[in-house]
Amino acid sequence: MSAITDNSILEGRSGTFGRLSDFFWRNPKILLFLMLAPPLLWLGIVYLGALFALLLQSFFSIDEYSGLINYEFTLDTYRQLLIPSNFDIILRTVVMAALVTLASALIAFPIAYYAARYARGKWKALFYLGVMLPLWSSYLVKIYAWKLILAKEGILTWIFAKLHLSWLLDGWLSLPIVGGNSLSISYTGTFIVFVYVWMPFMILPIQAALERVPGNLIEASADLGGHPAQTFRYVLFPLALPGIIAGSIFTFSLTLGDYIIPQIIGSSRLFIGQAVYAQQGTAGNIPLAAAFTVVPIVIMGLYLWMAKKQGAFDAL
Template sequence: MTSDATTHGMAGSPRDGILDRLSDTFWRRPRLFLALLLAPPLLWLGVVYLGSLFALLVHSFFSIDEFSGLIKYELTLKSYAELFRAANFDIIVRTLTMATSVTIAAAIIAFPIAYYAARYAKGRWKAAFYIGVMLPLWSSYLVKVYAWKLVLAKEGVLSWLFSVFHMEAVLELLLATPVIGGSSLSFSYIGTFLVFVYVWLPFMILPTQAALERVPGNLLEASSDLGAKPAQTFRKVIFPLALPGMIAGSIFTFSLTMGDYIIPQIIGTSRLFIGQAVYAQQGTAGNIPLAAAFTVVPVVIMAFYLWMAKRQGAFDAI
C-alpha cells in the first residue's frame, strides 16, 4: 500500500511498469496514440476493401478473348458496351425496378412503425419494438427465404388464407397480371418483391426511427400553434426531418436488393438479376471483365442517387 502510494502519487517519480511508461508516452503524444488506434482499420479499409474495389474497377476495363476465353489486359470499354446489349440491359432495368419498388414499399411500411416507436413507445414497449424489429435478423437469411418459399407456394399458407376468406379470385387475378404474375406467388416477381421487402425492412425502420427520435415534440406543437393542420405539419416538419434517416435506410434497402443473388434464385422467375448475372459471369461463363462491369452498375447508381439526394437538400436537416 505505502510503496504503491509513493510510486503513483508523486509527480516525476520513476515508473517501473511498462504499461505505465506506455500510457505516459501516449499522454504526452496524443497523436501517436490516435495513429496507432486508426492504423488497423485504415489498413483494412484502404488496402483490403478499397484495394479490391479498385481491382474490380480495373478489371471492368479489360476484355475477354472470345476464342481462348482468356483476359486481355488492354484498356477498353468493351465490357461496358456489352452491358447495353438487350439481354444484359434487361437485367439492369429489372434489378433497378425491383430495388426501387422494394425501397419505396419498405419506406411506406417502415414509417408508421418508426413513428410509433419514436413518439409513443416507452420502456417495455420500446424494448418490444427493438426485439420485434431485430428478431428476424438473428436467424439465418437462407432459413427465412426458404420459409417464405413455403409460405408463398401454390399449396402454401398464403393461398390457403386466400381460400379461407373466399378470395381465390383475387389471388388468381394478381397472378394473371402480366410481367409481375406467374404460376404461383413463389414463381413470380410479386413473391421476390415480398421477400425482399420482408428481409430488408429492419434496415429501413431503424434509421428512420433514429431520425424521428431526434425531432423534439414541441416542433410539432409549434407547427400546429402556427396554424398548420396535421397533414401540413407532416409535410413541412416531420417528413423533412425524417428524410435523412429514410435516405440512410434506402441506401441499405436499395443496395442490398441490387446486389442480392440468392432471393431471386430461390423465389421468382428464372430471369436474372444483377447479382445472379455477376455470379454467372465470374463463375460458369468465366467472363470476369463483364462481371466486374455489372458490379460497377450498382456503385454508379448509388453514387448518382446520393448526389441527387444531396442536391435536393435531403441532408439539410442533419
C-alpha cells in the same frame, strides 16, 4: 508538497512499459496513428485493393475463341452492358430496388412514428424486440420459409381460397410481368420477400429521426390551425426525411446487390447479383462480371452523394 508532486510526474516511471506509457502520453498523435494503422491498412489493402482490382478487371475483355482474358485496355466490356439483354438486367434490378425502398418507407413510417411518439416503457422494448427479432434468425431460413408461404400449396394460397378470393390471386398471377405460376416464382414474391427482409433497416433510422422531432412543434402547428395533413407535409416529413433517406441507403443498396432472394424466389430473368455470379462462375467471363459489379457501385456512389447533401448521415 506541490513541487514534490510535480517532480514525480515529470521524472517518469521506470521499466520498459512505464517508459513506453510515458512516451505515448507525451506523443498522443503517435499512439493514435498506431491504433488506426491496422484497420486502415486492412481497409486500404483488402477492401479498397479488391475494389481496385475489380475495376481493373472490367477494362479487360474476353477472347471469343479461346475464352481467355485479353489483358489489353478496352471499353468493349462496358459496351456489352448496353446490349438489350444486359441492360434489361440492370434496369430490372434498379426498378426493383426503387420499388422495395418506396414500399419499405411507406410501411415503416407509421410503425416508426408510433414507436417514437407513443410507445413507452415495456411497449418500446417490445417494439425494438419485434423489429430486431427477424434479424436474429438465419437469412436463408427466412427466405425458404417465405418460399413455403408463397408456394402454390402454401398458407397464403389457402387463405385466399378460404376468403373466396382465389380468382383475385389467379388474376394477378396471370399478369405478364409481375405474375407467374405461383407467388414463389414471380416478381411479386421477390418483392414481398425483399420488403420483409430489409424492413428493419428502414424502420430504425426513421424512428431515430422522429425521436429528434420536438413534440412542441407538432403542438404549435395544431395551435396555428394546421390540419394533420399540413402538419405532416410541412413539419413532420421534412424533419423525418434524413431518416427516410438513411433507411433507403440500406434497403436500396442491399436490394441492388442481392442475388440469393431472386435465385430462390423469382423467375428465370436475372438480377445484377445473379448476372455477376453467372458470368464469373458459369460463363467464366470475369471482365463482364466485374463490369456488372461496377454498376451498383457507381449508382450507390451517386446515391450516397445525394443523401449526404440531404443530411441523411445525421440519422444513421
